[in-house]
Amino acid sequence: MTQNVALDLGWAPSACTLPTAEQPLRVAEFDALFADAVQTVVRLAPTRLRLELVFGPEHAARAAELAARENGCCSFFTFTLTIADGGLALEVTVPAEHVEVLDALAERAGAAAPA
Incomplete structure (x- = not known):
């Protein structure tokens, strides 16, 4: 898999406690979720992103598990998984100092979403 170094550096800020050797694996896990499940990417605010996912229990479980692990090393993230009216969405919020x-x-998710 070819990775964009600039995006990877923005992905793992100094506040991240995930061991450096594990960071590319985590990025790959997010990339796989984006490729398999993201339908649309909506930037609701500079610090808030909404990913509309393909509805299904496997995508909900995968997004929840990945969000929980990511929050364990980058506690500045707030993830909200919403399952309602036949839809599935993952909202991601960060403090202003982590907008990058x-x-x-958002760029990685958008690149994986259908055109």
Whole structure:
């Protein structure tokens, strides 16, 4: 897999406690979720992103598990998984000082979403 170094550096800020060797694996896990499940990417605010996912229990479980692990090493993230009216969405919020991390996440998710 070819990775964009600039995005990867924005993805893992100094506040991240995930061991450096594990960071590319986590990025790959997010990339796989984005490729398999993201339908649309909506930037609701500079610090808030909404990912509309393909509805299904497997995508909900995968997004929840990945969000929980990511929050364990980058506690500045707030993830909200919403399952309602036959839809599935993952909202990601960060404090203003980590907007560049959300920018990188939005760009990666957008690149994987259908045109």
